[in-house]
Amino acid sequence: MTRVLIVGAGPAGIRAAETMVEAGLRPIVVDEGHRAGGQIYRRPPDGFARTQETLYGSQAGKARVLHELFDGLVAAGRIDYRPRTSVVALSEEAADCLCDGRIRRIGYERLIIATGAMDRIMPVSGGERAGVFTIGAVQIMLKAQAVAPGRRIVLAGTGPLLSLVADQLRRAGAGLAAVLDTAPLTAQIGALPAMLASRPGTTLRGLRIRAALGRLYHPGVRVDEIVHEVAGPVAVRWRDARDRSRTSPCDAVGIGWHLMAETRLAELAGARMAWSDPQGQWLPVIDAMGRAGAGLYVAGDCAHIAGADAAEIGGRLAASACLADLGFKAADPRADLSRLAWLRRFAAAMAQAFPWPPIEGGEIAGDTVLCRCEGVTAAQLRDAADVATGDFNRAKSLSRLGMGRCQGRYCSLAGALVVAARAGQKPGDVGHLRAQPPVRPVPAAAWLGAGEEDRPDS
């Protein structure tokens, strides 16, 4: 039987696994989570009692279907499921997987990557300190732990998650102090007809959530600084749409500017990366079905940021493409392709409504920390960019930006803006920070274990 490895058990990975099982294959599904669902349909650990309606709101039905589907496949032994496991490196038809402090090598013949996305971050002065989290992290606190980051929370950034998480905080009884959106109202109104045309129900739900935030919500802002004292953040300083200085007292902050694809494994597997102007980031080059190379398929938000519904379709399409390439008779993809096109139209309209970047690279204050792992400031990167004559990969080596433990995940896009502004180029033209294995930090002892395991018994 062909060994198909699926990385990620969110909406895309779950639908890909289902499609493989329907064709009679038994895929291996490796996922970092304790339980399947991905970030959007993340489940709390055992012992939590809230209902799915409380956790997922209007999306509870979709969450239930995916969880039951996946749990059913696991219980029936139809998939080889490896939870709490990170794929950290890929070599010829083998994945090095970290679980419980040991590396295990898993062989495969076909690879489906569904690694999802993370928050896209614009550096803010003071944003690297304790008490500042991503907006996605605030949502994880709520869903998976039933906690809030503080009693007076400011959320700042843009994108659909900003208002959604603000609404979820409010409903959960958490103290929300302000919602600061860098997207101007004009951009949001301009994109509204296209959003309504492609997903009217979702758009109206978003408008209702926004209306419920009332005077806590401020569009068209510029976030200047997160002010800290010893115990954590105490205020966010910002400017409103009329450029008046404002201060919002707080004790915790969530920041995020929509999402950024997690593409490192796709790149290591051989996918070609290309800059996407509409999405404002580097994405793997795929065909309509998700093919990214020989035996390589990429699905969901790690291929193209379009949300959970699109990820379900993308996972099914990628698995269908894989099956067709293996000589199986695959289902007719036309209905899925047509629906996916609508969802991507909506995603494109949202990218217009919530534009990136909120400010130009040249406007980032010199003492702002860009790389939170290595403590590299915008001024230090500008110096490096001058020496590197606008080559981002060289500026990285010279400044150490992106060379810390997160490997550039949270600074590479802002770094590209800074280097591009310095060199008078576009962010897509200064070069893509190449992915390097291992894509997660791995203790040396874990690799030693891998060597021992490879020895034949005797």
Add this chain to the structure above:
Amino acid sequence: MVRLGECSRRRVRLMLDGEEIEALEGDTVLTAVLLTRPYLRPSDAGEGHRAGFCLMGACQDCRIWCASGEGVQACRTLVQEGMVLLTEWPADISR
């Protein structure tokens, strides 16, 4: 950090930098620590402290240690009764 509910889970005790703290079964190490104080560890890149950032295993900001010197990713590790955690590198373990 503050709890918003789900408080009827079983209590778990662990040691944090030599002091006993209480948590609930199903809490992550990050949740348990941030409910008792506003940070996880001193920053190793400049002044101030760190308290985790992404909570989904991507940023690596929440790494602390257990008594043996092994790293613990606080956002992805669930608390266990009797766990011994250190938020600064233990001086008596050589690097």
